Amino acid sequence: MDMKLEVVVVPVADVDRARAFYEKLGWRLDADFTDGEDFRVVQFTPPGSPCSIIFGTRISAATPGSSEGLHLVVPDIEAARAELADRGVEVSEVFHDAGGVFHRAGTEGRVTGPDPERRSYSSFLSFSDPDGNGWVLQEITTRLPGR
Structure with a gap:
């Protein structure tokens, strides 16, 4: 199903x-x-x-701003950042993880700039809504097999 x-x-x-x-x-x-x-x-x-x-x-009993790690997938992380900034959104710099894997919670392990090899799934940026709900954009150019 x-x-x-x-x-x-x-x-x-x-x-x-x-x-x-x-x-x-x-x-x-x-x-x-x-x-x-x-x-x-x-x-x-x-x-x-x-x-x-x-x-x-009355939609949720959760604390306003308590959602984090809401991911949006984009094909071009730098173009996405430029578009968000043009719309007046306070957005982080593009970053990748120091370990080369998925990003960590918060800002630990963030290295400024896209993944040096521009590997799919490895470059990110973040922003928050006015309540602090945290969004992450992830660049995916080639999907993993089965995706």
């Missing part, structure tokens, strides 16, 4: 502020529904993604 990840809940404190941020990213607004004053759900989808995010009022 196929199981596809469709939606990720992102906990936010201010729904309108979060909506404005994700609009600024250029993501598609799929829904903004309310059911009275105490329930609201907003859904956005990143360009080209089959998975969306939702946030809102």
